Amino acid sequence: MWLYTAVIRPIIAYGAVVWWPRTKLTTARNKLQRFQRLASIATTGCMRTTPSEALEVLLGLPPLDLFIQQEAASAAVRLKSLNLWGASNGAHTMILRNAIEYQPLMMAPNDRVPKVYIFNRKYNIQLVEEENDWSRIHELRIYTDGSKTKTGSGAGVYSPEINTHISTALGEYSSIYQCECFAIIQAANAVAKRRITNQEIRIVSDSAAVLRALDSKTIQSGLILECHRALEVIGSNNLVTLQWIKGHSGSLGNDAADELARKGSDQKATGPIPMLPLPFGQLRSWMRQKTRTQHAEQWANTSTCRHSREVVPHPDARLTKRLLTLNRASLRIIVGNITGHCPLNKHLHVIGKTDSPLCRGCLSAEETVAHVILECEGVNTQRAQILKTTRSLREACGDTRRILRFWAELGWLDP
Structure with a gap:
């Protein structure tokens, strides 16, 4: 696969x-x-x-x-x-x-732009977490974070040292990745607006993905390019470092930025929709x-596959995920159960491989998947012990572990 x-x-x-x-x-x-x-x-x-x-x-x-x-x-x-x-x-x-x-x-x-190559930067990226989360002497520390909820998305910037508490609503279409990036842009713009120079500035973010994108030699995201340019502006007159921090690690600064970002995601965005260029992934x-x-x-x-549509009335991603975790032998059995195309007498009779379609357990009805799993009196003991109170073929096939054990006990589908 x-x-x-x-x-x-x-x-x-x-x-x-x-x-x-x-x-x-x-x-x-x-x-x-x-x-x-x-x-x-x-x-x-x-x-x-x-x-x-x-x-x-x-x-x-x-x-x-x-x-x-x-x-x-x-x-x-x-x-x-x-x-x-x-x-x-x-x-x-x-x-x-x-x-x-x-x-x-x-x-x-949308956020896709022609590939841009970056070889020299006026800022540093540090993807290793610091032992202590506090400002050093002569260092300005700015915390940024992004948030995305069912109601919307937002960005937050927090820094008591430059008196910055920014909460921005970014609407429903912005991704968490974009929110994190936009928060860093706002932090850089806040530094530029205050005309801060000759300082050590540490912008702290819990988005390793954004920091890796900024550290890459190639950029194809318009928002990452804008962030790079904003950092270049403040990096020309300051020593700028982007520092990764583990989210929800007890950092007061990171928690404050997270609260501001959540506040932004709860607010209704004002302005053109979408607020940011759409991510190409969207x-x-x-x-x-x-x-x-x-x-x-x-x-x-479809006018065919009646048996399969009874068990799986619509495509189910969760069922697919469970099936693809099985080994090939088990997957063959489950697929045969769901489609009805398995080596039971009814199907073998249809394709001319056996003389009789009768069930080998009770000899009173055709041997189909539904009959064996739900009705056959000849396998009542195995059904009661393994399948318990199974009421439908769909329910039985949904529990792959039990249905595999049931057929292993009978040995009817063994190659």
Whole structure:
């Protein structure tokens, strides 16, 4: 699964922004599905008759044509943000219009900028925590923090030494990463506004991610670039150090900045929405959500996979996560239970591998997954001991540990 999603699928989707219209053709979609089916079967070890649609839902793989359209939309939005999207009216340009129709904020400014190389800085980055959190002689210490809650996001800056208590509301679309970065920008601007020179200034933040981005030789975030430039301004006349501190470690300064940031996240932002350029990750998240919605609609409207849809009525990321923690032998059994395509007499009879579809436990009904797990009197003892009071096939398949133990006790699905 990792090999397919991390290596093979990206190769297939290469240049999708140009050729994605081909995925609208039925012949192309069928070929793409057959290709993804190979990876699904290799991952699960399932029977060759298992429906592709069911395997995609269980493994969390959207149909390959939808994934290619998602990647094409991502590329189009990225090129648009970098002013590299031309004005042509070819069929492939519709992907950007479709993305904007789905989420109009795709047209809002985003944080991606052309790559900038930074080799010399007028400030220092210290990613090792200090033993003692207090100001040294002739040192100004400024604490910064960001916050994101269900109500919004905010940034806080605290420094009693320069009499700074800043709380800023940043709206619902700013990420915690952006809030942390914006707080450092505000701290640098506060120093510049007071015209402080020839001082040791230590800006303390609990965001190691932002500090590493500032310490990198390349910058592709507009907000990180703005932060770098603000630090360069105060670094030309002061000895500036950005210090990492562990969050919620008992630091009075960090706790005060955190309180100011939370206060900002609880307030309603005033100004244009979004307050900050949208993180490119948010745009990709919207496009993935669109793909998930389309996949769920296709699954709900399919005329096949009745057994699978009864157990898994909609794609379930938590179920997929549990399945992918199993070894291949166990995964094969669970997939067989959910899809009904497993070596029980009913299915073996359908594909011509056995003469009778009758259950080997009771000889009175067809041997299906539902019959054995829920009804068969011949396995009452095993059912009562292991599955307890299982009321539905969906409930039984949701407890992978018990269902695997049940089939191991019977030995009916052993290879």
